[in-house]
Amino acid sequence: MRVKGGTKARQYRKSIKNKASGARGTRHTSYRVANQTVIKAGQYAYRDRKAKKREFRKLWITRISAAIKPYNLNYSKFIYLLKKNKIEINRKTLSQLAIEHESEFNKIVEKVLPKK
Numbered sequence: 001m002r003v004k005g006g007t008k009a010r011q012y013r014k015s016i017k018n019k020a021s022g023a024r025g026t027r028h029t030s031y032r033v034a035n036q037t038v039i040k041a042g043q044y045a046y047r048d049r050k051a052k053k054r055e056f057r058k059l060w061i062t063r064i065s066a067a068i069k070p071y072n073l074n075y076s077k078f079i080y081l082l083k084k085n086k087i088e089i090n091r092k093t094l095s096q097l098a099i100e101h102e103s104e105f106n107k108i109v110e111k112v113l114p115k116k
Contacts, residue, residue, distance in 0.1 A: 060095035067098035071109055081112040 013031045019041075020027055020034035027037045065075040073081075082089065087108065097105040 057091060060091040063095040063098055064091060067102075067105060068109060071113065073109075073113075078109070078112070081114075082108075085112050087112065 016031060016038055017028060017034050020037045022028070023034070023037050026033045028034055061075060064078065068075070068078050089108070094105070094108075097108070
């Protein structure tokens with residue numbers, strides 16, 4: 001006796017349609033098109049999780065760079081001086097210090113600046 005896909009297949013197709021529920025037109029009603037939409041959305045999500053990390057790193061670097069301009073330093077020189085002085089602090093934290101706690105950031109910059 002042949003067994004049709006029945007309940008499980010319907011549940012699966014329904015779950016795919018639910019994942020595509022925000023799409024317009026046939027993209028959320030037709031299983032076949034909805035499935036393509038969900039697959040492509042997954043590809044975009046994977047790609048953009050990586051891109052998001054790059055974007056935030058660029059933002060932090062820009063903020064740090066702007067914060068050290070008054071000291072006549074550029075970003076690469078500042079990071080070099082941090083490493084040379086064995087100060088291990090990540091870019092996200094440096095960026096937050098530069099914005100929210102300027103005095104603390106200034107202490108770090110003063111500490112790494114070469115003494116004259």
